[in-house]
Each structure stands twice: as C-alpha cells, then as structure tokens.
Amino acid sequence: MDKRYQPDKETDIYKLWEKKRAFTPIVPANPTEAKKKHKPFTIILPPPNANDPLHAGHALYVVEDIMIRFHRMLGDPTLWLPGTDHAGIETQFVFEKHLTQKGKSRFDYDRQTLFQMIANYVNKNRGIAVKQMKRLGFSLDWTRERFTLDPAHTKRIFAVFKKMYQDGLIYRDEQIVNYCTHCGTAFSNLEVIHKQVNSHLWYFKYPLIDNPKEFIEVATTRPETMLGDTAVAIHPKDPRYQKYKGKKILLPIINKEIPIIFDKMIDPDFGTGAVKVTPAHSPEDFQMAKTHHLNIINIINFDGKFNNKAPKKYRGFYATQVRKMVIEDMDKLGFLSKVEDYSHQVGHCYRCHNPIEPLLTPQLFVKIKPLADKAVEAVKQKKTKFFPQRFQKNFFQWMDKIRDWPISRQIIWGHRIPIWYNLDERDDFLISFVDDNKKLISSYWLDIKKKYDFDTVKKGLQSIIAPAKANYYLSEKDALKHGPLVLQETDTFDTWFSSAQWPYSTLGWQADGQHSPDFEYFYPTTVLDTMWDILFFWVARMIMIGIYATGQVPFEIAHMHSRVNDLHGKKMSKSKGNVIEPIKIAEEFGADALRMALVYGVAPASDIALSTDKIRAQRNFVNKIWNASRFVNIIIDRFQQNHPNLLVNLPSSFSELRNLTKHPDDLEIIADLEKVIKSTTKNLKTYRFGQASEDLYQFFWHQFCDSYIEKTKDKGVDVIPVLVFVLINSLKLLHPFIPFVTESIYQNFKQTFAFKEGLLATSSWPKTS
RNA sequence: GGUUGUUUAGCUCAGUUGGUUAGAGCGCAUCGUUCACAUCGAUGAGGUCAGAGGUUCGAAUCCUCUAACAACCACCA
Numbered sequence: 001m002d003k004r005y006q007p008d009k010e011t012d013i014y015k016l017w018e019k020k021r022a023f024t025p026i027v028p029a030n031p032t033e034a035k036k037k038h039k040p041f042t043i044i045l046p047p048p049n050a051n052d053p054l055h056a057g058h059a060l061y062v063v064e065d066i067m068i069r070f071h072r073m074l075g076d077p078t079l080w081l082p083g084t085d086h087a088g089i090e091t092q093f094v095f096e097k098h099l100t101q102k103g104k105s106r107f108d109y110d111r112q113t114l115f116q117m118i119a120n121y122v123n124k125n126r127g128i129a130v131k132q133m134k135r136l137g138f139s140l141d142w143t144r145e146r147f148t149l150d151p152a153h154t155k156r157i158f159a160v161f162k163k164m165y166q167d168g169l170i171y172r173d174e175q176i177v178n179y180c181t182h183c184g185t186a187f188s189n190l191e192v193i194h195k196q197v198n199s200h201l202w203y204f205k206y207p208l209i210d211n212p213k214e215f216i217e218v219a220t221t222r223p224e225t226m227l228g229d230t231a232v233a234i235h236p237k238d239p240r241y242q243k244y245k246g247k248k249i250l251l252p253i254i255n256k257e258i259p260i261i262f263d264k265m266i267d268p269d270f271g272t273g274a275v276k277v278t279p280a281h282s283p284e285d286f287q288m289a290k291t292h293h294l295n296i297i298n299i300i301n302f303d304g305k306f307n308n309k310a311p312k313k314y315r316g317f318y319a320t321q322v323r324k325m326v327i328e329d330m331d332k333l334g335f336l337s338k339v340e341d342y343s344h345q346v347g348h349c350y351r352c353h354n355p356i357e358p359l360l361t362p363q364l365f366v367k368i369k370p371l372a373d374k375a376v377e378a379v380k381q382k383k384t385k386f387f388p389q390r391f392q393k394n395f396f397q398w399m400d401k402i403r404d405w406p407i408s409r410q411i412i413w414g415h416r417i418p419i420w421y422n423l424d425e426r427d428d429f430l431i432s433f434v435d436d437n438k439k440l441i442s443s444y445w446l447d448i449k450k451k452y453d454f455d456t457v458k459k460g461l462q463s464i465i466a467p468a469k470a471n472y473y474l475s476e477k478d479a480l481k482h483g484p485l486v487l488q489e490t491d492t493f494d495t496w497f498s499s500a501q502w503p504y505s506t507l508g509w510q511a512d513g514q515h516s517p518d519f520e521y522f523y524p525t526t527v528l529d530t531m532w533d534i535l536f537f538w539v540a541r542m543i544m545i546g547i548y549a550t551g552q553v554p555f556e557i558a559h560m561h562s563r564v565n566d567l568h569g570k571k572m573s574k575s576k577g578n579v580i581e582p583i584k585i586a587e588e589f590g591a592d593a594l595r596m597a598l599v600y601g602v603a604p605a606s607d608i609a610l611s612t613d614k615i616r617a618q619r620n621f622v623n624k625i626w627n628a629s630r631f632v633n634i635i636i637d638r639f640q641q642n643h644p645n646l647l648v649n650l651p652s653s654f655s656e657l658r659n660l661t662k663h664p665d666d667l668e669i670i671a672d673l674e675k676v677i678k679s680t681t682k683n684l685k686t687y688r689f690g691q692a693s694e695d696l697y698q699f700f701w702h703q704f705c706d707s708y709i710e711k712t713k714d715k716g717v718d719v720i721p722v723l724v725f726v727l728i729n730s731l732k733l734l735h736p737f738i739p740f741v742t743e744s745i746y747q748n749f750k751q752t753f754a755f756k757e758g759l760l761a762t763s764s765w766p767k768t769s
Numbered sequence: 770g771g772u773u774g775u776u777u778a779g780c781u782c783a784g785u786u787g788g789u790u791a792g793a794g795c796g797c798a799u800c801g802u803u804c805a806c807a808u809c810g811a812u813g814a815g816g817u818c819a820g821a822g823g824u825u826c827g828a829a830u831c832c833u834c835u836a837a838c839a840a841c842c843a844c845c846a
Contacts (some may be wrong), residue, residue, distance in 0.1 A: 004808070015842065133813095176844080194843080201846090220846065233846090267845065276844050283844040344845085356842085382832050390773070397772070398842070533841085569783065601783045606774085607839095613795050620808045631805035686785075694783065694793070706810075713804080 001633055001748060005626035009589030010740040014134050019736055022761045025077045031521035038740070039067075041071035042079045042525040045140060045554075046443040046538075047148060050084035051091060051125035056572060056610060057531065059582040062395040062595045062737075063561055063689060064384045064529045065138045069736035070684045072139070073765040079522050080139060081343060081506055083146035084129055086122065088414040088495040089185070090727050093351060095121055095413070109413050110434050112459040118413045119149075132583050136591045137739045138660060139761065139768040144518070147505045148498055149415070157493070157501050158418045159511035160549050162474055169367045172467035176283040177406055179359040180349040181304030185365055185410035186492065192347040192356050192538055197353050201342035202272060202327060205335045209257055215243070217337055219271025221344060222281075223330070224322040225311045225630065226251070228299040229258060231277040233288055252335045253311065253326070261292045280360045281721070298360050304404070316476050317358070355672060362468040364408040364417065371544040372399045384543055384553045387687055388605050391535060391560050398536050405541075407497045410463065414492030418474040421464065423454070424483025428467050431487075433460035454485050463490040482733045502542035503528070503554035528555040531563060532605065560605050564598065567611030580610055586654045592738035593619035599737065600697065602690040621697060622741045625734065628705050629745040632723050636752055639717040650724055652767060657725050666722045669708040672699060673726050680733050681765070693737055700730050724753075729766045 028034035048054060064080065070554040072078040095118050096106055106114055126147075130246060164170050177186040203225045218232055234241045237387065241260075248257045265284055268277055270287050280291030280298040289296050299310045306314045307320050314322045330336045347356040365688050369593065376399050378384060379392065386392040408417060427446035435441055435456060441448065448457060464487050466472065472480035472489070479486040507523050508516025524546075530539065539558050546554030557682040562633060565571055566578040568667050573579065582730035585594045596618035651657040657670060676699040683692035704726060729747070739761060744758040757763035 003806075189842095189844085218846090222846080265845085269797095270846065277846090282846070285844095287844080331786070347844090394841075395774075403844090424845065536842085569781075601781090603783065606782085608780085611781070611795080614781075616808075617794050620806090623808050626804065627806035627809085629805085634805065683785090689787070691785080698793080705806090709805080726776080739805090754810090 001626075001630045005590070005623045005629075005741055007586070007592070007742075009346050009744055010586075010591055013740050013743050013747075014137060016743075017759065017761055020762075022759055023072075023141045023142075024143050025079045025141065026520050027517045031517045035521055038077060040077040040079060040522050042522040043068060043081070043507055043527050043529065044525055045082045046528075046530045047083040047085035047139075047171070047315065047499075048129045048133075048148075049087040049090060049471045050129060050147065051094075052087075052120045053128055054136075054582050055428040056580045058129075058133075058584055059136060059594060059598055060531075060561055060564060060608075061133065061138055062136070062598050063559075064527070065544075066599065066684070066689055067527060067529075067687075068139055069739060069761065070765070071484075071733070072340065072361070072761070075764060077521070079141055079144070079518075080135065080405040081144045081146070081522075082130070082138075082140035082142060083148065083500070083502070083506060084126065085412065085495070086149045088492065089183070089351060089409065089411050091122060092118060092345065092411050092413040093183070096417040096600075106412075106431075107440050107462065108434070109463050115412050121265075134367040137595065138424060139739070143559075144506075145527060148495075150504070152303065152417055153498070153501075153505050156511065157415060157498050157503045160319060160501060160545065161418065161493075163367065163511070163549070165474060168697070169370065170364065171367065172362055172364050172466075173402055173469060174282070174360055174364075174405075176358045176360055176628075177363055178347060178356045179302065179361065180352065180354060181302060181357050182352045182354045183349060186359075186406055186408065187356070187547075188406055191350045194345040194352050195348050196233070196343060197346040198341070198343045199346075200372060201340045202330075203272065203337040204252070204276070204330055204340070205337050206249045206251060207335075208244075209250055212250070215486075216244065216274050217272040218274045218276045219340060220276055220317075222323070223326045224306075224319050225278040225281045225299070226276055226326060226330075227254060227306070227322070228278045228280050228297045228717060229254075230279055231259050231261045231275045232259050233266050233275050233277050233285075233290065234262050234273060235266040235268040235510070236264060238266075238268045239262060244325065252333055253329055258295070259292075261288065261294070263288050263291070272372065281358055281394045281756060283358055286360065289744075293365045294361065297527060300357060300359060302361070304357060312363065341416060351747055362466065363406045364419075366407055366497075368402050368405050368544070371548050372402045374547050375399060375540065375544040378543065378547055378553050380494065384555060384558055387557055387559045391532060391558070391605075394535060395540060398540060405494075405497075406492040407494045408489075410491055411492050412490070412492060414495060415490040415498055417491050417493055419474060419489045420476050420479035421466050421470055421472055421489070422479045422482040423449075423487060424486035425471055426467070429470065429487075430465040431457060432462040433457050434462065435460055458487060461487065461490065469598075496541055498539050499538055500545040501549065502549050503546060504543060523550065523554075524552045524711065525555045527557045527559050529559040529561060532560040533563075535560065553632070556577075562602075562607045563581075563603050564608045564610050567609055567613070569607060569609045579610075585612075585615055587597055589615050589619040590622060590740065592622045596693060596697075596738055600693045604687060604690070621701065622738055624701055624705060625731075625738075625741055626745065628700070628709060629707060629727060629731075632727050633748070633752075635712075635717060635720060636722065639720060642717075646707065650728070651721055657721060660721050661718075665708065665711045666719070669704065669722065669726055672703050673729055677729065677733065677766045677768050684736070691738075696730075696734055696737070700734070704730065716726065724749075731760060732763060732766050733761050 005668055050056050068078055068080040099105055178192045179186050199221055201219050203217050203219050205217050208214045232249055244260050247260050249260055251258050277288055278284045279285045279294055279296040297309050299306055304318050305316050308315055349356055429445040431445055431448055434444040476486055503525055504523055507519040509519050542554050592614050597615040600645045676695055678691050679695050733747055735742040743760045
C-alpha cells in the first residue's frame with residue numbers, strides 16, 4: 001500500500017462498479033406484488049444542464065448518493081436514475097451569444113435550421129456532465145440515462161398536454177404577460193425578479209372636456225404609457241372626485257376623449273388618488289379595462305419599440321426614449337405639474353436583468369387551481385412530506401395564491417408546442433420567416449400571401465403569432481381538415497412544463513396505461529432532493545402534474561438542501577472569482593475529500609461554506625483512513641510471516657467477536673463501534689448527514705486511531721480480529737460518504753480475507769445485534 | 770407589504786426531543802518524528818451561546834419582545 005492515499009485511483013474504482021453493474025437494480029417479474037413485500041428506494045436525479053460542466057451546487061448530489069448507497073447497503077432495491085436537461089432558455093441564450101460573436105443572430109435562420117444548430121452544439125458538449133458525475137462517484141444507474149429531449153419524453157408530455165386540453169385545463173388567451181423584449185419571450189411570474197429602483201413620480205394634468213381650465217392630476221411612474229391611456233381611474237368613495245362622475249377628460253398629446261372611471265382597485269392615498277389607465281401595458285389596468293369595457297391600445301411592440309398606434313414622432317423609439325420625449329412634451333404643453341423622487345419595485349428579467357415589459361400577447365395557459373387543490377390535499381395527507389418541514393409552509397403559501405401558468409415561451413430550443421393553426425381560416429396571423437434570399441420577412445399573413453407562396457413561408461418559418469381567437473388543433477391532421485395551409489405553433493413549452501413530468505416520464509409511464517415495469521416498481525419515487533430555490537418552479541409543479549397524470553404523488557419526501565457558498569458564506573459567482581469547480585477539487589484532493597467537505601458539519605438546509613481549508617481537512621481524514629488500514633495490513637503481514645499456514649479469522653458478528661476477547665480496551669472500542677453504528681443508521685434515516693459524518697469522523701480518528709490503535713501497539717497479534725472487525729465495519733459506515741477510499745481499501749483486503757461480498761458498494765450495512 | 774431563516778471560539782460552522790466543566794475543522798502557542806500517517810501525535814490558550822424579559826430544579830436549546838443581517842413571496846400605478 002502507498003504511504004498516502006492517491007485519489008487518481010478513483011476512476012478505476014468507478015470502472016469496477018460499472019463493470020459489476022453495482023448500480024443497476026433488478027426489477028422482479030411481478031413488480032406490483034414485489035414492491036408490497038420490499039419497497040424500493042428510488043431517487044430521480046434532478047437533471048443538470050446537458051452542455052455545462054458541473055458547478056459546486058451539483059456536487060451536492062452527494063447527498064442523494066449518500067442516501068442511495070445507504071439504502072443499497074441496507075438491501076433495499078435501489079434506483080438512482082440519471083438524466084440531463086436541455087435547459088431551454090439557458091442554452092439558447094448561451095448559443096445566441098456564440099452567434100453574436102460571429103456577427104449573426106437568431107433572426108438570420110429559420111426555426112428548423114436554428115434548432116438543428118443548437119442541437120449540434122449541445123450534442124458536442126453532452127457527456128461532460130455525465131463524465132463529471134462519474135468522477136464524483138455518484139452511483140447512478142447509467143443503463144437508465146435520460147435526456148429531456150428524448151422522443152419518449154416528448155411523446156409523454158404531449159400526451160399529458162392533450163389530456164389537460166381535453167379536461168379543459170388548457171386555454172389560449174390574450175393577457176398581460178411578463179415579456180422580456182431582450183430575450184424575446186414571455187415569462188411566468190416566477191421568472192421575474194423585483195428590484196428596488198430609484199425613480200420619479202410624475203404628476204400630469206389632464207384637462208376636463210367640459211371645462212379645459214379644470215384639470216385632474218394623475219401620478220405615474222411610467223409617463224410613456226400615457227400614449228396608450230384609455231381612462232382615468234378613481235376610487236368610488238374618494239370625496240375629492242365625486243363631482244366628476246360621468247365626466248370625460250382629454251388625453252393630452254393624443255388629444256382624445258377618455259372616460260373617468262371609478263374602481264375599488266384604486267388606492268386613494270397614492271399620488272393624487274387619480275390614476276391613468278393603460279390597459280395594454282399594466283395588469284391592473286387591463287383588469288379594469290375588462291370590467292369597465294375600455295379600449296385597449298397596444299402601443300409597444302415585442303421588440304420594445306413604440307409602434308404605429310403611437311403618434312408618429314414616437315414610433316420606433318424604446319420606452320426609455322419615449323419617456324423623456326413625453327415628459328418634455330407634456331412640460332411644453334404645461335401639463336407637467338410636478339416631479340417627485342420615488343423608489344419602487346420594478347420587475348426585471350431573471351435572465352438578462354432588463355426591465356420586464358408587461359405586454360398584451362396571446363399565450364397558452366394552464367388552469368392551475370384544480371391541480372393545486374389536489375397537490376395541497378396530498379401534502380396535507382402527508383403523502384409528500386417536506387424536509388426540513390418549514391418548507392411545507394412556503395409550499396402552502398404559494399399554492400394558496402397561485403395564478404394560472406403561462407406555459408408558452410417564444411424560444412425554439414425546447415418542446416415545440418403541439419398545436420396547429422389553419423391559415424385558410426383567417427389572415428391575421430403575424431408571421432416571421434426568412435425568404436429564399438435569407439431576408440427576414442415579418443408581417444400579417446394577409447400581406448404575405450400576396451407575395452409569397454405557402455411553402456416558402458413554411459420552409460423559412462421563424463415564428464407565428466396567432467390571434468387569441470384563432471382556432472387551434474391538437475394534431476396536424478385535424479388542422480388539415482379545414483384547408484391545406486397548416487402551420488404548427490412556433491412557441492415551445494416552458495422548460496418547467498416538461499421538467500414537472502420528469503419523475504413518471506423517466507420511469508416509463510404511458511398515456512395508455514401500459515406502463516413499463518420500472519414505473520410499476522419504482523413509482524412513486526422515494527426522495528426528491530433539490531435546492532430550495534426551485535421549490536415553486538419545479539417541486540410544486542411536479543407534485544401537481546404528477547398527481548394529475550398518474551393519480552399519485554411523484555415522491556414521498558421533498559428534501560431541500562442549501563446553497564454552496566464560498567468560505568465567507570458568500571454566493572459563488574464568476575464575476576467575484578470565488579467559484580469552486582468540483583472537478584478541479586476532485587483532481588487535487590480527491591472526490592472523497594470534496595464529498596465529505598460538503599456534508600461535514602452542515603445542518604439540514606443551512607447554507608454551506610466551502611473552502612479549500614475544509615476540503616484539505618477532509619483529504620487528511622481520507623488519508624488517515626488509508627493509513628489506519630495500512631497499519632492493519634502491516635500487522636496482518638507480520639502475523640502471516642510467523643504463521644504462513646494460518647488464515648486470519650474474521651468474526652461475522654458482535655457476539656462472535658466478544659467471545660474472542662475480554663480485554664477492556666477491546667470491549668471499549670467494540671461498544672463505541674456499536675454506538676456509532678446505531679447513531680449513523682438513525683442519522684441517515686432522518687437526513688442528518690452532517691451529524692452522521694461528524695460522528696464517524698470523531699469515532700474513526702479519535703476513538704479508533706488515536707486511542708485504540710495506539711494501545712494495540714504494545715500488544716501482539718491477538719488484537720487482529722478486533723482491529724479488522726472495527727475497520728471493516730467503519731469502512732461500511734463511511735462508504736456512503738467516501739465511497740472511493742473505502743472501496744479501494746476493501747479491495748486491498750480482499751486478497752487477505754475471503755469476503756463473501758465482492759464490492760463494498762453492494763455489501764451489507766453493519767448490524768449491531 | 771407578507772413570510773421564513775440567521776446571530777455560538779480569530780474564521781467557517783455543528784450542537785435531534787431543554788440535563789453534568791458548550792464542540793469540530795482551520796488558524797494560533799509549546800512540545801514530539803526508528804516503530805501506519807508531518808496530509809501525523811500530545812498539550813494548551815480562546816466563548817457572559819446577539820440583547821432584554823419569561824417558563825423551569827435546570828435554557829445555546831422552549832415562549833415574548835428588541836436589534837442587526839440574509840433570503841423568498843407579492844399585478845400597487
């Protein structure tokens with residue numbers, strides 16, 4: 001044995017596990033019956049981005065690996081199913097950056113071509129994450145690896161989409177959505193970050209039609225939207241404005257009559273108590289427009305520029321530019337009465353950090369309330385439990401005020417939504433395509449069809465925006481019944497709509513009920529482990545859709561872990577330069593050291609401060625284990641030199657061992673071992689990995705090495721049975737945490753002892769009695 | 770505005786159901802390498818457990834309040 005533990009042997013150990021198929025469970029012939037007798041332990045890996053290397057957060061998969069290895073050793077049928085994520089918008093965003101560097105943009109290509117380009121790019125990088133997960137020792141069953149764009153997965157999410165449609169849970173509607181004009185797509189509320197912004201409150205005077213000398217003052221943070229105002233709103237009980245009931249007002253610049261409306265939504269204490277109403281660019285105003293039947297004028301395009309509904313001089317300018325122009329113009333007209341400093345929350349895109357533009361656009365929604373109700377019920381019935389429990393409260397709170405979920409995204413790297421439109425039915429589809437000269441054409445079908453034939457449009461298609469009222473069909477065949485000119489929706493599903501279905505889809509759920517044996521055996525899965533930041537994005541939605549599709553919760557335990565921070569507890573980021581790359585660490589200190597450092601002394605769901613100091617300390621621990629084993633080896637060698645024909649007998653149980661010795665030192669370490677077996681087993685069952693690792697560290701280093709081994713040094717070879725027994729059992733206890741070094745030592749000892757079990761990874765968990 | 774979390778040794782953090790002199794790693798000081806490991810061993814310094822009040826025979830741990838910090842949720846112009 002080497003004097004020091006060499007982590008470079010870790011890859012060979014992993015190959016050994018793979019060769020022996022140590023991580024592939026056997027599914028019995030009758031899974032439904034078999035699982036009643038012995039319940040499998042199942043985790044579906046939260047799929048990492050397929051084309052990105054792992055970051056420190058991913059290294060926390062170690063928590064799942066600990067659970068998996070523990071249950072495998074307990075003898076449970078154990079499955080940890082791996083997969084990778086196409087990571088829709090993230091990946092497209094990165095790819096577009098590459099395009100920009102080449103002086104190109106996504107608008108230079110038709111949809112099909114661009115999709116293929118991204119696919120090629122991802123395929124080139126795929127495998128990095130997989131290789132790295134192996135390097136970190138994760139005992140995933142690679143025979144079951146999945147990808148979120150697998151045709152089988154696509155087929156399943158489409159089937160569920162269709163079922164939802166048939167159940168009336170899917171609708172297309174024109175609503176105010178969070179639109180990022182830079183990313184060119186709509187987002188759900190969760191993808192909007194609210195930032196405190198120091199701005200101003202502008203007070204505008206709108207003159208009354210009856211008496212142009214009389215004004216109503218409105219206060220606004222967004223002056224530019226006044227070009228789309230269609231009313232002024234006041235709280236119905238506001239005494240200051242009672243006299244204006246039924247009156248009309250003049251919208252300056254536009255010079256148009258607009259009504260004064262009264263609505264409870266208005267807070268009389270804000271500004272002047274009178275508020276301008278811009279239905280197309282504010283969710284509240286849109287709401288009011290519906291109740292009061294106001295006009296809705298959309299003045300901002302998807303690219304963020306003002307359109308031809310705005311007066312000529314503002315057209316083609318961005319909101320920030322128009323804001324300046326409007327303020328200046330209102331001031332010149334004498335309608336700007338005052339400006340106050342004002343600090344308020346403004347929604348920003350989580351991706352590119354630009355302000356979100358609330359825009360009126362048709363999107364596809366999921367009616368979420370019926371799904372949420374069932375999910376809440378299931379959690380109340382403890383069918384899914386949260387750990388730590390406090391996250392359950394977060395879950396309930398969010399579910400309580402959940403709103404319908406917009407699931408269409410205006411990006412192309414994802415699952416193209418399976419609905420079709422018929423262009424024979426109407427000509428107000430807004431279509432963008434590249435023509436034969438690679439020129440981008442963007443207009444209504446009404447105009448396009450005069451100059452281009454349908455096939456050219458279809459071939460070069462980039463996007464189609466169907467009016468909210470347009471018919472849509474769930475299959476191309478159905479759409480073709482109404483005429484030959486059929487185009488598929490160009491939007492894709494929100495990545496989370498597909499991820500929400502990951503647990504049952506990866507296990508082979510089938511829409512027709514002919515599920516695979518895997519599904520029958522392993523579903524519902526046991527634990528879902530992830531960081532709390534995607535509790536709503538993912539965990540809640542998996543529960544909702546899982547119950548909807550399969551009638552069962554997707555997992556029994558939602559286990560939340562925390563973020564891996566740097567040594568000062570600060571969030572890692574490339575710009576701060578404090579990023580720790582797990583693979584580099586594994587190469588320098590060994591994967592085991594990194595794994596141990598990630599769980600040692602960490603309380604459930606509390607932030608993790610990771611430092612090279614901490615990793616080094618654990619590397620030393622790994623080396624300590626290695627050297628203790630080396631010592632035991634040396635003692636055994638000595639024994640064998642003197643007794644070449646005698647085999648070392650390894651006691652198989654505590655009682656057998658106790659029959660061999662009555663020495664108080666021996667009895668003490670034996671009792672301590674029993675204690676740590678009990679505590680570790682209990683801690684692992686209750687997800688206290690930090691405590692478990694600390695106890696083991698303490699036991700092995702201080703009780704076993706510092707105390708017991710030191711005492712054995714003046715004794716003869718009689719101590720061998722105790723020494724070996726304690727060592728092997730310690731290796732087993734430590735194996736879920738540090739699988740490489742423990743397996744490596746075990747394989748070394750195999751030459752000395754005739755172990756029944758070929759691999760430590762599939763050996764049995766220590767028993768105390 | 771609502772919610773949750775954090776506050777323990779110089780640094781980063783443990784401390785499950787309240788129970789003897791409050792723990793670890795790193796760092797620091799002194800000593801020690803023939804005899805598994807200097808990626809080591811021995812010894813030691815260092816904390817009024819954020820503050821105040823309460824419950825209790827007993828509180829870092831339970832309750833109330835206060836302060837600082839952090840995070841999440843939220844269609845207030």
